[in-house]
Amino acid sequence: MAYRVLVWGLGAMGSGIARNIHSKLELKLVGGVEKKPEAVGKDIGEFLGIGNIGAKIYDDPEKAILETRPDLVVIATNSFVREVMEKIELAAINHVDVLTIAEEMAYPFYSHPEESTIIDNIARRYSISILGTGINPGFVLDLLIIAMTGACLNVERIEAKRINDLSPFGKTVMETQGVGTTPEEFEEGLKNGTIVGHIGFQQSIAMIADALGWELTKIEEIREPIISKTERKTAVAHVKPGMVAGCKHIGRGYINDKVVIELIHPQQILPQLEGVETGDYIDIYGDPEIHLSIKPEIPGGKGTIAVATNMIPYVIEAEPGFLTMADLPVPRTLLKDLGR
Amino acid sequence: MAYRVLVWGLGAMGSGIARNIHSKLELKLVGGVEKKPEAVGKDIGEFLGIGNIGAKIYDDPEKAILETRPDLVVIATNSFVREVMEKIELAAINHVDVLTIAEEMAYPFYSHPEESTIIDNIARRYSISILGTGINPGFVLDLLIIAMTGACLNVERIEAKRINDLSPFGKTVMETQGVGTTPEEFEEGLKNGTIVGHIGFQQSIAMIADALGWELTKIEEIREPIISKTERKTAVAHVKPGMVAGCKHIGRGYINDKVVIELIHPQQILPQLEGVETGDYIDIYGDPEIHLSIKPEIPGGKGTIAVATNMIPYVIEAEPGFLTMADLPVPRTLLKDLGR
Numbered sequence: 001m002a003y004r005v006l007v008w009g010l011g012a013m014g015s016g017i018a019r020n021i022h023s024k025l026e027l028k029l030v031g032g033v034e035k036k037p038e039a040v041g042k043d044i045g046e047f048l049g050i051g052n053i054g055a056k057i058y059d060d061p062e063k064a065i066l067e068t069r070p071d072l073v074v075i076a077t078n079s080f081v082r083e084v085m086e087k088i089e090l091a092a093i094n095h096v097d098v099l100t101i102a103e104e105m106a107y108p109f110y111s112h113p114e115e116s117t118i119i120d121n122i123a124r125r126y127s128i129s130i131l132g133t134g135i136n137p138g139f140v141l142d143l144l145i146i147a148m149t150g151a152c153l154n155v156e157r158i159e160a161k162r163i164n165d166l167s168p169f170g171k172t173v174m175e176t177q178g179v180g181t182t183p184e185e186f187e188e189g190l191k192n193g194t195i196v197g198h199i200g201f202q203q204s205i206a207m208i209a210d211a212l213g214w215e216l217t218k219i220e221e222i223r224e225p226i227i228s229k230t231e232r233k234t235a236v237a238h239v240k241p242g243m244v245a246g247c248k249h250i251g252r253g254y255i256n257d258k259v260v261i262e263l264i265h266p267q268q269i270l271p272q273l274e275g276v277e278t279g280d281y282i283d284i285y286g287d288p289e290i291h292l293s294i295k296p297e298i299p300g301g302k303g304t305i306a307v308a309t310n311m312i313p314y315v316i317e318a319e320p321g322f323l324t325m326a327d328l329p330v331p332r333t334l335l336k337d338l339g340r
Numbered sequence: 341m342a343y344r345v346l347v348w349g350l351g352a353m354g355s356g357i358a359r360n361i362h363s364k365l366e367l368k369l370v371g372g373v374e375k376k377p378e379a380v381g382k383d384i385g386e387f388l389g390i391g392n393i394g395a396k397i398y399d400d401p402e403k404a405i406l407e408t409r410p411d412l413v414v415i416a417t418n419s420f421v422r423e424v425m426e427k428i429e430l431a432a433i434n435h436v437d438v439l440t441i442a443e444e445m446a447y448p449f450y451s452h453p454e455e456s457t458i459i460d461n462i463a464r465r466y467s468i469s470i471l472g473t474g475i476n477p478g479f480v481l482d483l484l485i486i487a488m489t490g491a492c493l494n495v496e497r498i499e500a501k502r503i504n505d506l507s508p509f510g511k512t513v514m515e516t517q518g519v520g521t522t523p524e525e526f527e528e529g530l531k532n533g534t535i536v537g538h539i540g541f542q543q544s545i546a547m548i549a550d551a552l553g554w555e556l557t558k559i560e561e562i563r564e565p566i567i568s569k570t571e572r573k574t575a576v577a578h579v580k581p582g583m584v585a586g587c588k589h590i591g592r593g594y595i596n597d598k599v600v601i602e603l604i605h606p607q608q609i610l611p612q613l614e615g616v617e618t619g620d621y622i623d624i625y626g627d628p629e630i631h632l633s634i635k636p637e638i639p640g641g642k643g644t645i646a647v648a649t650n651m652i653p654y655v656i657e658a659e660p661g662f663l664t665m666a667d668l669p670v671p672r673t674l675l676k677d678l679g680r
Binding site: 020023025135139143144146147149150151152153154155211212213214286287288290291292293294295296298299302303305306307309310311326327328329330331332333334335336 | 360363365475479483484486487489490491492493494495551552553554626627628630631632633634635636638639642643645646647649650651666667668669670671672673674675676
């Protein structure tokens with residue numbers, strides 16, 4: 001008996017998750033929800049390029065839930081708590097568990113306390129489980145850090161970096177990271193909110209601090225342009241020397257005037273042109289010190305698709321509530337269905 | 341309200357765990373069990389060198405449990421399932437949860453299926469939780485590997501290495517690893533069971549395989565002498581060129597004739613004298629590939645003390661049963677009690 005899963009939102013991430021769900025023995029892809037006219041009414045397998053699988057794409061999410069009767073719905077439509085709350089409520093009143101890759105949902109208890117209380121109440125009232133996850137927030141710069149502190153007698157301070165290459169991504173990502181802008185345009189973009197950097201530092205920092213029982217007095221975020229010294233080109237971006245190759249985003253958690261958690265995430269195209277090696281790096285300063293690196297970094301797209309898919313059984317099997325990655329067992333790759 | 345913890349076995353690990361428990365806000369060290377005459381009847385704080393804490397060391401474990409009324413007992417007396425079973429039962433009939441660092445208890449379902457069933461039955465009958473853990477098995481070469489596969493769409497094969505330096509350890513460890521023997525004595529020691537290498541590969545490999553749903557057809561273990569090219573000396577060991585500096589222990593999990601899990605753990609004194617860098621290394625071959633390293637390795641003693649202590653609240657809060665690290669949330673450093 002495989003768990004029945006509906007995927008709401010069939011963009012790059014939602015489509016990847018749907019495809020991955022379909023490949024897994026423990027899971028059954030029972031349908032999709034998507035508004036794009038070219039998707040509505042189609043078989044979801046055909047839309048995903050894996051052949052007809054006898055499951056439909058709906059434009060009406062309620063109809064999708066009622067007809068496909070899923071155990072869980074994956075919501076892969078937005079990054080923000082306020083934009084997924086109504087969707088979560090729709091799943092809840094139909095008693096369907098929820099997993100979402102909306103970054104803010106990984107740990108909104110600090111950034112969105114009121115909404116978090118409402119979501120937790122919804123989970124308990126309708127006896128469903130809700131989890132926000134992904135590769136980051138959700139895994140590299142929070143869960144993995146927490147796990148490393150578990151091997152320490154004491155921890156004084158945490159530093160971690162995720163250095164990646166944005167080259168594979170499309171125009172939207174280039175715009176939100178300011179790739180190809182001039183330094184002046186970058187500053188302007190930060191001000192008017194078109195350049196956002198990474199979404200998730202407020203969440204990751206609060207998740208780590210709460211896990212360790214650290215009462216932070218401040219979380220700050222800094223976004224700096226990565227000014228290129230070289231010419232960098234991808235299919236959708238062109239950066240000349242002196243222009244912006246990406247956004248160096250820093251998040252810091254303070255206790256009084258001491259930085260106890262520092263997360264650094266410079267996102268740019270082709271960092272190797274300036275000798276920068278991509279990777280995930282975690283340094284725990286405590287007793288003992290732990291210095292972990294993953295080279296190259298766990299890729300963001302595949303990592304998010306994998307973590308989201310692999311957590312589905314744990315969410316379905318969990319007690320009701322608004323859960324976090326720090327509350328559940330670690331994900332493990334689900335077994336392939338060799339017949340698919 | 342701190343959780344009340346009794347520590348059974350006050351050797352190097354048990355004493356370290358007891359000291360660490362005492363330093364933590366969420367935990368209260370309520371006593372110890374130890375047969376050494378110089379310990380019995382003493383205040384455990386005085387025995388540990390941290391001053392009188394008003395908690396006693398008993399030689400009778402049942403009396404200790406009845407008088408100290410712990411929520412959980414840490415069993416740090418042995419490495420083997422058969423040697424801790426009776427102790428677990430004594431805790432169980434008194435409705436006390438158990439955490440043990442006996443290596444085989446980290447995952448004995450494959451190596452000791454009958455005993456595992458009995459232990460699980462005991463846990464359920466008396467409504468207690470039981471966990472076997474430590475740095476390895478329990479964390480580096482199993483839980484951390486499982487977590488890394490969680491960021492993969494698929495995994496084909498796993499290789500991992502834990503390269504450490506035995507120099508800080510005492511005579512017993514040198515003997516069980518064959519440090520300072522001749523190659524002939526090493527072979528003889530393997531045959532008569534005085535040289536054992538690492539305890540835990542059967543457990544770690546089975547834990548990984550079960551988490552991934554892999555049905556292994558064979559687990560094999562190989563122990564090879566590490567023949568020294570250089571002279572190596574510690575306080576308790578002296579290795580001349582041509583003699584044995586330690587034991588290279590390899591564990592392999594097969595599906596038919598394919599090695600799908602390979603764990604390598606060369607344990608020796610002063611590996612740096614021959615240019616060997618200590619560290620924990622995990623390579624996941626799948627989609628994506630993940631290459632993780634921790635340099636230097638997480639130290640075995642402190643790591644075991646930390647992981648064991650930090651898992652205590654999760655064991656107490658868990659549903660009854662014989663649990664594994666793959667069933668529970670990741671450990672995180674517990675907060676220091678600043679008053680202690």
